[in-house]
Amino acid sequence: MAARESARAISIEAEQGCLVGRFDAMASPCEILMESGDREQAAYLTRIAADEAWRIEDKFSRYIPGNVVGRINTSNGSTIEVDDETASLLDFAASLYKLSDGRFDITSGVLREVWRFDGGNRIPTQRAVSEILQRVGWSRVAWERPLLALETGMEIDLGGIGKEYAVDRVTGMLCAAAECSAVINFGGDLAVTRPPRQRESWRAGIESLSPTGGSSETVLAIRSGALATSGDSRRFLLNDGVRYSHILDPTSGWPVEGAPRSVTVAADTCTQAGMLSTLSMLQGYNAEAFLDGEGVRYWCRR
Amino acid sequence: MGVEPWERDILAKEEMQLTTDPIEAAIDDHIYFSKEASSGGRGFGGGGCGCN
Amino acid sequence: MADKTPASVSAALAAATCSLLGSMPAAPVQAEEEPDWDFNTALLYYGEDNDRVQDLSLNILARRYYVDDRSLTLGLTVDTLTGATPNGAIRQNVPQTFTRPSGSSAYTVPAGELPLDDTFKDTRAAVRVGWEQPLGRLWKTSVGFSGSREYDYTHLGLNGSLARDFNKRNTTVSAGFAVAHDIWDPVGGAPIPFAPMLDVGDTSNKTGSETKDIIDVVIGVTQVVSRRMLVQLNYSFSNSSGYLTDPYKMLSLVDGTTGDTIPRVAAPGAEGPSHEFRFENRPGDRTKHSLYGQAKYYMAGKVLDASYRYMTDDWKIDSHTVDLRLRWPLGEYSYIEPHFRFYTQSEADFYTISLVDGAELPRFASADYRLGNFDAMTAGLKYGWKTRTGNEMSVRAEIYTQNGTIPGDRLIGNQVGRETYPDLDAVIVQFSYHFSR
DSSP states (O other): OHHHHHHOOOEEEEETTEEEEEEEETTEEEEEEESOOOHHHHHHHHHHHHHHHHHHHHHHOTTSTTSHHHHHHTSTTOEEEOOHHHHHHHHHHHHHHHHTTTSSOTTGGGGGGTOOOSSOOOOOOHHHHHHHHTTOOGGGSEEETTEEEOOTTOOOOTHHHHHHHHHHHHHHHHHHHOSSOEEEEETTEEEESSOOSSSSOEEEEEEEEOTTSOEEEEEEEEEEEEEEEEOOTTOEEEETTEEEESOEETTTTEEOTTOOSEEEEEESSHHHHHHHHHHHHHTGGGHHHHHHHHTOEEEEEO | OOOOGGGOTTTTSGGGSSSSOHHHHHHHHHHHHHHSSOOOSSSSOSOSSTTO | OTTSOTTHHHHHHHHHHHHHHSSOOSSOOEEEEOOSEEEEEEEEEEEESTTBOEEEEEEEEEEEEETTTEEEEEEEEEEEEESBEEOSOOOOSSOEEEEOTTSSOEEEEOTTSOOEETTOOEEEEEEEEEEEEEETTTEEEEEEEEEEEETTEEEEEEEEEEEEEETTTTEEEEEEEEEEEEEEOOTTOEEOTTOBOOOTTOOTTEESOEEEEEEEEEEEEEEEEETTEEEEEEEEEEEEEEOOSOTTOEEEEEOTTTOOBOBOOOOTTOOOOSBOEEEOBOOSEEEEEEEEEEEEEEETTEEEEEEEEEEEETTSOEEEEEEEEEEEEETTTEEEEEEEEEEEEOOOTTBOSEEETTSOOOSOBBOOGGGSOEEEEEEEEEEEEEOTTSOEEEEEEEEEEEEEOOOGGGOOGGGTTTOOOOOEEEEEEEEEEEEEO
16 A cells, blocks of 8 residues: 555646646556646646546555445345435446447456467357356346445446546546646546647547557647547457457457457547447448447548 | 656657767768868768768 | 438437537547658759859758658759869969860960869759668668669669667667768760860860769767757768769979979860869768757757767768757747857878979879868858748758968969968848648
8 A cells, every 4th residue: 555655646747838737547547638738737637637536546446455347246135325426426327238239248357267368379168158157247236226236246437438438537626726728638538628838638548468569659639628548459359369468358258359459439438439439349341330320520540 | 877768858859869960971071072182980971972 | 221221320429429528619520641752952053253153052951751650751852053163273474275175175264263164054853762661669671762863973872771760769769871882974075184184176085984883881879968968979971983083174284493384285276275284183982970969958948959070081081060059939929040060170191282393193183172271151140931821931041151271382383372271251131931731
């Protein structure tokens, strides 16, 4: 715990006529880029951002015992009453489950007990997959706001929503707290509070690492709205020459076939961008067709 | 000697690149190649011309 | 999802997001890919005084960026050269007539004037293509091709380089090579070394085309010293072999006592040189070594760029070059940059003023002033600014002067006082425009 607390520090630096606040949260490097020369204001805004990011991490991370997610996952079938914010996130997850015909499922995390995406070659048996699927499925969850009952052995994981949600929360707070334009960038998922004034647009590099180790970067110019990226090309399984992506389809328990290496989507909010990129990954070979159909701007890397 | 990756703000500036203006560097290399007995140094620069 | 109507997911997602966040941002998303193409263009005027060389040059350097830090570079240069250039002969107290390099006519230089060949007119087009890409996380490589064509000269070259980063990318070690094969196809043919200049129409002193091969190797280290300072150190090796002579340059054949050029009479009815001139002859091999150091230093917005080069070669030429630039910002969108350069070289061991009649011919000889002993200075100012659309423009004006000396003991008889190093004054004016698409 002491190590965690000491890691919770912020720093402010001047870069290219801007001030940048940095801290670590949700296992990602976080950056607040502000079109401002006022260090005091920058520190104040970064402090707001970091406190909110850490609050969300503490409350919803499945790695921190005793928080609301921990309480739900250790409820052993009993009914839990959740607070408003948790309820809103669960409502959102329920909508996404419906929208994706069951492919986006916050109960699918237990599949990782049999699928380990560490670049190795261990493929689970169909029997093991079928067994674990008994513990997966939002449709088995009794959710009647604000009451939730989870079957024994099931777990929820809000990790697929948390970071984007945090970016949007912080964006709203900083938009209200300051007149200057700021970019909220949590490990590559980012949003802009308002269009910048001293420059045409902010520049955002979308980077991913290819399996060979080479880095790739496309630079995007963003004036307003948000960007989110799904996919991590270092997480995969190789078996008999078949590359299994880390995107699991909870309806089958198997990795999605033909998922792109990464998908970056631009949308009004980071939450929308993140969900669209995740949903497109779940479409596998049809990722681009899906995004084209939705009429959104995206950058897909295969 | 050296800096950490997050201390590259100044070094990343365009005016801190070794060759700020590639065309001007090529033009200068070419002019001096054709008027003096030395060439190159920075790179290969300047040749490919009957002027010297 | 496949059965849902287009964009229905987006609409439902927007509604769900709105109830999650409680509000939506006022401004809709505006995100675009950065431009893929980067263009550097420049228009250059280079002009020497006394109607010597004038060059108007158009330069375009386009760079296309691809994912994975790969890029393609395309360069095009078109030069138009006019004006006169010293032909190597010395001044005389009488007019001198020379056969033009083409061998089809002659030109006469008034008494007491430095002989200049005014046939210097050429258009040169040069292209280059390069490809650069990383190899893994720490290596970077590039390959390139260059070619140029002018009326009497063709250049073909290949180059490549490899660089590796060390020490958190604070140190970069690089090695590069370039090979070139150049072809001289001089007007009227390449003269036979030391052959006399002949009457108009007589081409028995000329052969066809000649070639030269050049190999260059550069090994360098770039080091980040601090947040504000960066240094580079390069060693270069260059070897040229083949026809390194200038086919348009000659030497005057002089009397060993008076120093005056030996008069010559053209064949009856023919037009030809008024004096004895011999075409120059340089060694067929030249090896150069240079050390180049550069430092960039940032001081409160201003950037100092300082470099020094030492070169030495087996023609016994040594040179030192110091180049200083200071980029001084004027507000946020413009800057001025004073530039100063100093250059000094010693002469080649076969550099001479004239050849003495009756004496044994040296193995090699050239009276090309560029192989002599001289200092040069460049002083200039550049002003650059950013346009409202984010493009960059700059203008620069510089003066370039060469001041040479001929040691007194090299001059014979009447040459003393008459023959001086042909000092040069030139202006450089350049307009540059940088934009992206």
